[in-house]
Each structure stands twice: as C-alpha cells, then as structure tokens.
Amino acid sequence: xxxVTQTPKHLITATGQRVTxxxxxxxxxxxxxxxxxxxxxxxxxxxxxxxxxxxxxxNILERFSAQQFPDLHSELNLSSLELGDSALYFCASSVxxxxxxxxxxxxxSIL
Amino acid sequence: AQxxxxxxxxxxxxxxxxxxxxxxxxxxxxxxGLFWYKQPSSGEMIFLIYQGSYDQQNATEGRYSLNxxxxxxxxxxxxxxxxxGDSAMYFCAMREGPASGGSYIPTFGRGTSLIVHx
Numbered sequence: 382x383x384x385v386t387q388t389p390k391h392l393i394t395a396t397g398q399r400v401t402x403x404x405x406x407x408x409x410x411x412x413x414x415x416x417x418x419x420x421x422x423x424x425x426x427x428x429x430x431x432x433x434x435x436x437x438x439x440n441i442l443e444r445f446s447a448q449q450f451p452d453l454h455s456e457l458n459l460s461s462l463e464l465g466d467s468a469l470y471f472c473a474s475s476v477x478x479x480x481x482x483x484x485x486x487x488x489x490s491i492l
Numbered sequence: 493a494q495x496x497x498x499x500x501x502x503x504x505x506x507x508x509x510x511x512x513x514x515x516x517x518x519x520x521x522x523x524x525g526l527f528w529y530k531q532p533s534s535g536e537m538i539f540l541i542y543q544g545s546y547d548q549q550n551a552t553e554g555r556y557s558l559n560x561x562x563x564x565x566x567x568x569x570x571x572x573x574x575x576x577g578d579s580a581m582y583f584c585a586m587r588e589g590p591a592s593g594g595s596y597i598p599t600f601g602r603g604t605s606l607i608v609h610x
Contacts, residue, residue, distance in 0.1 A: 383539070414597065424583065424600040437597055469535055478587065478596045480527050483537035 384408065387472050387484035395492050399460040402487045406453055406474030412436070413455040414481060415447055419468040430455055459489070467491045495519065496586050498601035505574045506609050512559070513569040513604045515584030524588045526567040527598060528558065531581040540582075543567060574608045581605050 384407035392400055406413050415427040417440075426439035430449035441447075444462075449455040459466060467490050473481035497516045505511040517526065528540040543551045543558045551558040559568040567586075571578055582605075585598040 383536075412596070423602050426597050429597060439597065471537060473537075475596065478525060480525070480539050480542045481598065482539055483529070485536040488535065 383482040383484065385472060385474050385482050385484035387470075387487050389487060390485065391488050391490070393490045393492060394462060396462055396464060398462050399458065400462065400489065402457040402459070402470055402472075402489075404455045404457070404472030404474075404484060406455070406472075407482055410474035410476050410482075411453065412475050413449055413453070414473045414475070415441075415455070415457050416471040416473065417468045418471060418486075424471075427457070462491050464491050494601075495599040496584055496601035498584055498604050500604045501602075502605045502607070504607050504609060505571075507576060508573055510570060510572045511574055511606065513571070513582050513584075513606065515567045515569065515601060517565050517567060517584075517586045519565075519586065519588055521588040524586055525598075526558065526560070527585040527587070528556070528567075528569045529583045529585065529600075530578075531583065531603070532577075533580070537583075541569070571606075576608050576610060579606060579608045 386405040388403045411432045414429045418424045427441040428447050429437040433449050444460050447457045469486045471486045473483045475481040524545045526543045530538045541553045541556045543560045550560050555572045557570045581603045583603045584601040587596050587598040
C-alpha cells in the first residue's frame with residue numbers, strides 16, 4: 382500500500398462529458414503529481430502541485446485542469462472528453478526530492 | 493535526446509534465476525536521482541528502489557539491487573531469485589536536481605516487460 386488514494390478506480394463516460402478524478406496524497410507529502418499513461422504515449426507528466434500551489438506543468442491539455450486543496454487532496458478535471466483521452470491516470474505524491482509514490486490509478490474509458 | 497533509455501522491450505527469465513534490466517540515462521546535472529518502478533498487469537505503479545547520484549554504494553532493497561555505473565550513465569536493475577510474481581512492466585526514471593526549479597519531476601523510460609517462466 383503506497384498510502385496514495387485515488388478515486389474512482391474505473392470511470393466510463395461518453396465523448397463531450399466532464400469528469401473529476403480525486404487523489405489523497407500520503408500523509409506528510411506536500412507535492413502531488415498527475416500523470417497520464419496510454420499505450421502509445423507511455424507515462425506522461427501532466428501537472429504538479431506543491432502545498433496548494435501549481436509548481437510545474439507538463440503535457441496537460443487546456444481541456445484539463447487541476448487543483449490542490451488546503452487539506453492537500455487534489456482533483457484533476459477533464460472536460461470535453463475525446464476518445465483519445467482514454468487512459469490510466471495516476472496521482473503520485475512525494476516530499477522534497479524523495480521518490481514518488483503512486484496511487485493505484487483511475488482507468489478512464491471514453492465511449 | 494531521450495533522457496531515459498530502456499533498450500529491452502521484453503525479457504524472459506526462468507524462475508529462481510537472476511535477471512538484469514537495462515537503463516541508461518542522459519543528464520548534465522551533477523545532482524540527480526534514479527528510480528525503478530514495477531507495474532503489474534493490475535496497473536498500479538510500485539516503487540522499488542532509488543539511487544542518488546552522490547550515493548557511494550549501489551542501492552539494494554531485498555531481492556532488488558541497482559547496478560549504478562556513473563561513468564557509463566547506466567542504472568540497471570538486478571532482480572535476484574526471480575519469482576512468478578515478478579512478471580510485470582518495469583520502468584526506469586530519473587529526477588534531475590534543483591536546476592529543475594525544485595519540481596523534481598521524473599522522466600520515465602518506455603519500460604521493459606519481464607516474464608518469469610516456471
């Protein structure tokens with residue numbers, strides 16, 4: 382058990398819809414990272430938050446947004462969903478330069 | 493240029509044998525960290541082992557060890573006494589130092605699929 386909790390585990394929705402993925406980091410970890418994993422793109426970094434503030438941005442689409450709340454949990458919002466957004470979305474957390482610990486992921490399927 | 497290269501898309505090993513998964517990296521930052529993760533078919537990403545660029549000793553965690561050759565820029569994962577449960581994708585990743593603005597975002601390789609035969 383990594384200590385990082387992601388919900389839901391599976392999500393099935395249709396094109397054009399909006400979904401919210403939730404992540405609770407490990408106790409004491411201030412940084413939260415979001416990743417997208419698809420077969421063709423591999424593991425892609427999307428965005429990082431540190432103690433409520435956006436710290437770094439990666440290959441995140443404008444249709445996607447995220448935030449980290451005062452209790453340090455984070456949400457990733459995906460809107461105007463397209464078939465190509467089907468992927469496994471991971472949240473990870475860490476403290477400083479220590480290794481990241483990943484949640485179990487949310488498997489998003491767009492029909 | 494790729495920062496992390498895993499040249500073996502797939503590897504096969506007999507149960508109880510040792511196996512080495514290759515990883516080479518590219519950085520000019522003197523301070524960096526190298527990680528290995530395991531992703532079983534169930535999908536979760538499991539942290540295995542970490543090596544800092546200034547660490548003098550090779551990292552070990554149980555049956556996992558990291559063969560760190562700094563001059564060659566390689567960080568191979570060695571799994572001793574393979575078990576059937578070791579069958580999974582293995583990802584090598586590198587985190588560069590404070591020059592990245594303290595974001596510590598790792599770059600991941602494309603992974604190596606390991607299959608352990610009984």
